Amino acid sequence: MTDETPGSGDTEGRRGQRRRERESAIIAAAIEEFQASGLTNARLDAIAARAGVAKGTLYLYFDGKEDLFKAAVRSLIHPAFEQMEQQVADFQGPTEDLLRLAIGQLYADVANRPEARELLRLLIAEGPRMPDLGDFYYREVASRGLATMRMIVWRGIALGEFRQSVAAEFPQFVVAPCVFSAIWELLFGPKHPLDPERYAAAHADFILAALRALPAAS
Numbered sequence: 001m002t003d004e005t006p007g008s009g010d011t012e013g014r015r016g017q018r019r020r021e022r023e024s025a026i027i028a029a030a031i032e033e034f035q036a037s038g039l040t041n042a043r044l045d046a047i048a049a050r051a052g053v054a055k056g057t058l059y060l061y062f063d064g065k066e067d068l069f070k071a072a073v074r075s076l077i078h079p080a081f082e083q084m085e086q087q088v089a090d091f092q093g094p095t096e097d098l099l100r101l102a103i104g105q106l107y108a109d110v111a112n113r114p115e116a117r118e119l120l121r122l123l124i125a126e127g128p129r130m131p132d133l134g135d136f137y138y139r140e141v142a143s144r145g146l147a148t149m150r151m152i153v154w155r156g157i158a159l160g161e162f163r164q165s166v167a168a169e170f171p172q173f174v175v176a177p178c179v180f181s182a183i184w185e186l187l188f189g190p191k192h193p194l195d196p197e198r199y200a201a202a203h204a205d206f207i208l209a210a211l212r213a214l215p216a217a218s
Contacts, residue, residue: 023061026051027075030068035118039065039126039133069119070136076116080109081144088151095156096212099174100204102152106145106175107200111182121186149174153211162211177203 029050033042042065048055062068084105091098110116127134149171156162167173181194181203 022051022053022057023071024075026053026058026061027068027072030065031072031115031118034065034069034072034122039069039122040129066130066133069122069133070140072115073119073137073140076113076119077110077141080105081141081148084148085144088148088155095152095159095161096208098155099152099208099211102148103174103178103204103207104200106178107181107196107203111178111185112196117182117186120182124183145175146171156211161213163213165211167207167211174207177206 026047030042030047032050033047037043037046044058044065045055047068048058051058062071084102087101087105088098091101123133123137127137150168153162153165153168153171153174157164157168177199181196181199184192184194
């Protein structure tokens with residue numbers, strides 16, 4: 001026997017769903033307010049108004065603006081990284097195909113996603129005044145992306161598909177064009193947009209040309 005009354009599980013499920021929906025609405029409102037006012041000048045009452053909740057309700061979910069920024073990063077970017085990490089663990093095909101897949105996902109879920117680009121802009125603009133957020137972004141985003149790319153490069157080397165390369169030590173080389181494209185779109189995109197599909201494909205081609213193992217000498 002259990003202590004639950006009939007329907008209690010459904011009630012808890014509905015409550016949990018409402019909580020998740022409200023939390024998502026607050027995060028979306030925070031991103032809008034950060035975009036309009038910046039991190040430093042964003043106001044919690046403005047975020048609450050955008051989300052359609054009382055200001056006090058925010059504190060039932062988040063401790064303040066920095067906590068909201070971290071939640072936004074986690075909700076937008078973590079699922080993409082978790083999927084990418086699982087793909088690397090499960091992938092059975094050529095490493096070249098895996099690298100193309102990972103680079104494509106970086107563009108689809110990070111560089112070409114306006115909300116994710118906006119978080120990067122905020123971090124670049126205001127990170128020096130909020131160093132804890134820079135540390136957080138490195139730990140939760142940059143280091144995970146670099147670790148995944150390093151694993152892919154080492155996989156290719158171990159299988160004889162890639163040559164020994166500084167990319168194994170500095171995976172920043174592998175992701176740099178993706179970061180550049182996000183910054184380009186932030187600065188010049190409205191007037192001088194990149195072709196996202198062609199650029200991402202060219203990125204993968206460029207990196208693979210540098211990584212492929214040389215033909216064996218005859």
